[in-house]
Amino acid sequence: MPRNYTKSEKQELEKLTTQQQLQGYFKKDAPSKITKLAVLFLIFIAGLVTGLLSSSSHRSTLTLQNYNNLYAAVKRGQTITTSTSSSASLRNNDNSLNFDCKNIDNLVHPKELNHNLSDEELLWRASMVPKVVEYPFKRVPKVAFMFLTRGPLPLLPLWERFFKGYEQYYSIYVHTIPGFVLEVSPDSVFFGRQIPSKEVSWGNVSLADAEKRLLANALLDFSNERFVLLSESCIPIYNFQTVYKYLTESTHTFVESYDDPTRFGRGRYDRHMRPSIMIDQWRKGAQWFEINRALGIEIISDYKYYDLFRKYCHPPCFPDEHYIPTYLNIFHAPFNSNRTLTKVDWSLGGPHPTTFVRDNITEGFIQNIRNNKKKCLYNSKSTTVCYLFARKFAPSALEPLLDLSLKVMGF
Numbered sequence: 256m257p258r259n260y261t262k263s264e265k266q267e268l269e270k271l272t273t274q275q276q277l278q279g280y281f282k283k284d285a286p287s288k289i290t291k292l293a294v295l296f297l298i299f300i301a302g303l304v305t306g307l308l309s310s311s312s313h314r315s316t317l318t319l320q321n322y323n324n325l326y327a328a329v330k331r332g333q334t335i336t337t338s339t340s341s342s343a344s345l346r347n348n349d350n351s352l353n354f355d356c357k358n359i360d361n362l363v364h365p366k367e368l369n370h371n372l373s374d375e376e377l378l379w380r381a382s383m384v385p386k387v388v389e390y391p392f393k394r395v396p397k398v399a400f401m402f403l404t405r406g407p408l409p410l411l412p413l414w415e416r417f418f419k420g421y422e423q424y425y426s427i428y429v430h431t432i433p434g435f436v437l438e439v440s441p442d443s444v445f446f447g448r449q450i451p452s453k454e455v456s457w458g459n460v461s462l463a464d465a466e467k468r469l470l471a472n473a474l475l476d477f478s479n480e481r482f483v484l485l486s487e488s489c490i491p492i493y494n495f496q497t498v499y500k501y502l503t504e505s506t507h508t509f510v511e512s513y514d515d516p517t518r519f520g521r522g523r524y525d526r527h528m529r530p531s532i533m534i535d536q537w538r539k540g541a542q543w544f545e546i547n548r549a550l551g552i553e554i555i556s557d558y559k560y561y562d563l564f565r566k567y568c569h570p571p572c573f574p575d576e577h578y579i580p581t582y583l584n585i586f587h588a589p590f591n592s593n594r595t596l597t598k599v600d601w602s603l604g605g606p607h608p609t610t611f612v613r614d615n616i617t618e619g620f621i622q623n624i625r626n627n628k629k630k631c632l633y634n635s636k637s638t639t640v641c642y643l644f645a646r647k648f649a650p651s652a653l654e655p656l657l658d659l660s661l662k663v664m665g666f
């Protein structure tokens with residue numbers, strides 16, 4: 256099926272095909288170019304004949320490599336003396352013929368997270384999907400743990416312990432404020448895992464931008480299959496094996512998405528979003544999502560719905576609480592569990608959830624988060640394991656958490 260050109264492509268095509276430019280091309284350039292090409296073509300044929308003749312007699316064969324080098328040289332307008340010596344020297348000098356695909360590993364698991372891509376370039380690159388279904392390498396699905404933080408990660412030692420021994424099964428990405436340097440030792444699993452970051456303001460679309468940036472960077476690694484968004488105050492409440500199995504074997508994504516009829520839900524809807532988003536499609540949910548690769552690609556590729564949030568969702572509307580829950584509800588509802596995996600305590604009311612400190616951390620407290628008798632659905636079956644992560648934990652909670660982690664959380 257022929258593909259439609261985009262608006263900007265059309266403009267470029269129009270520019271190229273205007274009468275004036277075509278005339279200019281033929282009148283000025285064409286004669287000299289054509290003469291030059293003809294001469295080169297003759298030399299090229301002479302080279303081919305020499306090559307063929309010598310190959311039929313002895314050692315030197317006209318390989319595809321020679322042929323390509325000759326052809327490239329002709330295109331660049333170089334003159335060729337003898338086919339064998341010129342192709343040998345071309346191979347050494349010409350970098351334009353080399354591209355860095357010597358190692359599939361560089362291509363599918365970028366080790367270096369630093370890059371100079373703009374957001375637009377990054378999202379475009381990350382949106383690419385291979386057409387061949389089978390991977391030409393052994394793909395072990397990985398979970399991407401994406402930390403959105405202003406700066407330090409005070410609970411990092413707990414996470415280090417959680418990750419230890421499972422290097423093959425996860426990737427870590429950290430979005431900080433620009434210029435912040437995460438000080439970790441080179442043997443830390445967080446070493447070198449900061450992505451190129453930008454300023455984030457609470458309450459506007461720049462927060463959703465940061466989420467997309469994390470997702471896009473994580474998507475560049477083709478082994479990443481599940482993607483969890485976490486903050487610096489989040490902790491894991493099960494061990495790695497349990498978390499990995501729960502996520503990679505799930506048939507659903509975990510994005511909280513519900514219809515809130517009050518002013519904190521539907522009250523934040525803006526009628527300018529019609530007809531793309533109708534009020535009965537409007538959803539709310541916690542920012543801390545867990546999704547799979549296919550959905551991640553959909554989200555970073557969406558500009559249309561995202562733009563509506565950028566334009567019409569301002570405080571008291573928060574894009575990070577409505578954009579993904581609403582987008583999923585419109586397009587991917589059957590695959591979403593509509594619940595979050597990150598337990599948070601809103602019981603005290605107010606605009607922020609409870610922060611737990613040193614004194615709060617007891618065995619009973621952690622057990623209660625792991626299993627508070629609540630039931631939820633996992634792959635359409637009932638389970639008591641509804642949360643894998645919890646927040647918000649103050650830095651002072653680290654020590655008692657480390658003391659309890661093996662006994663209560665199994666790591």
Ligand SMILES: *[C@@H]1O[C@H](CO)[C@@H](O)[C@H](O)[C@H]1NC(C)=O
Pocket residue numbers: 369370371
């Ligand atoms: C990004 O650009 C800067 C300056 O142009 C350059 O020094 C740096 O090496 C580039 N980084 C990458 C990853 O290409």
Ligand SMILES: *[C@@H]1O[C@H](CO)[C@@H](O)[C@H](O)[C@H]1NC(C)=O
Pocket residue numbers: 456459460461
């Ligand atoms: C977000 O808000 C900050 C300050 O309130 C502002 O400087 C910034 O430009 C805003 N960003 C976007 C993308 O609207």
Ligand SMILES: *[C@@H]1O[C@H](CO)[C@@H](O)[C@H](O)[C@H]1NC(C)=O
Pocket residue numbers: 507584588589590591592593
């Ligand atoms: C999540 O909610 C949507 C409607 O918003 C529904 O279609 C979907 O089935 C729900 N998912 C589950 C697992 O119940």
Ligand SMILES: *[C@@H]1O[C@H](CO)[C@@H](O)[C@H](O)[C@H]1NC(C)=O
Pocket residue numbers: 611612614615
């Ligand atoms: C947590 O500890 C603080 C200070 O010790 C206390 O005021 C608060 O009630 C505790 N919260 C819970 C949920 O135990």
